[in-house]
Amino acid sequence: MPGMEAKDIKIHGANLDKAVRDKLPTDHITSILGRLKSDVVATEQILRETKIGMIVNKLRGHSEKAVAELAKEIVNKWKKDVSIKPKSGSSSDAKGEVAMKKESSTNGAASGRDSSNKSTPTPTPARKTGGGSSVDPMKRNKQTDNINYNIYDDDVRNRAVGMIYDGMVIGADATPDDIFKLAQETETQLFMLHHKKTDGQYRARLRSIYFNLKDTKNPNLRKNVWSGRIEPHRLASMTSEEMASAERKREDEKIEQENMKEAMVAKAPTSVTDQLQCGKCKRKNVSYSQAQTRSADEPMTTFCECLQCGHRWKFS
Ligand SMILES: [Zn+2]
Missing domain, CATH: 1.20.930.10 (Conserved domain common to transcription factors TFIIS, elongin A, CRSP70)
Structure with missing residues (x-):
């Protein structure tokens, strides 16, 4: 069982x-x-x-x-x-990526077949403001970068590209062109995922992507998007949890491990046993307590004190 x-x-x-x-x-x-x-x-x-x-x-x-x-x-x-x-959690970034890649490669095949009738208009290239922009990178958005995001005959989609741009560009060094390409491609993937409909599900996912991108506690998501570690097709299909910050994941793991330690040892009170023998007086009336020393990987240490003669020792 x-x-x-x-x-x-x-x-x-x-x-x-x-x-x-x-x-x-x-x-x-x-x-x-x-x-x-x-x-x-x-x-x-x-x-x-x-x-x-x-x-x-x-x-x-x-x-x-x-x-x-x-x-x-x-x-x-x-x-x-x-x-x-926790271990699978900590490597979930990498593993998740592989899993997602597999998943999206099938998506990719599907949208590849689709691409013949996909009437994506050639986007008007975003105006270059160049790296020499005086705008604080953290305050960049489609206005500061002079982005023309009206590229479709569909206002919902245009606004979506603008929103994704706003979320994606915060803190970026990249040129408006580069960010715009990523934002536009993300929207295209999102649109494809929702069977070329801008329905409620499309909009819900759009909001989720936008809020996760612009989350100041989650700079890693943006960095991963800029660097290409998270590609637009993946970003478009990620759940909120998957987008959640790596930092937060690490914190959760740490707390989990602390709790584990506590569950194993911290609540162990000092107990008395006749199973341990004092090395000095050879009597078996010993109080002991256990504590985790240094890292969780190391054996727990048992601290002993002989109640007859007061001799103290420890073992692990
Ligand atoms: Zn003793």
């Missing part, structure tokens, strides 16, 4: 805790761990909700090697489970 449910994980956790406390035979403990290892697909939420991360994590310091080893394996596996999502 892939992915044990939270309530079952809780039951296994409670059983595990009890088995350890009652010092049941090692193979009893390892069999519960084995179940957890094979059937739990860890997510941050599962770990947090069931506290299973903390329960298993504690066992990394268990005196029975078989238990400790298995607990370590599980913790490592769960860390991987949890990190799969």
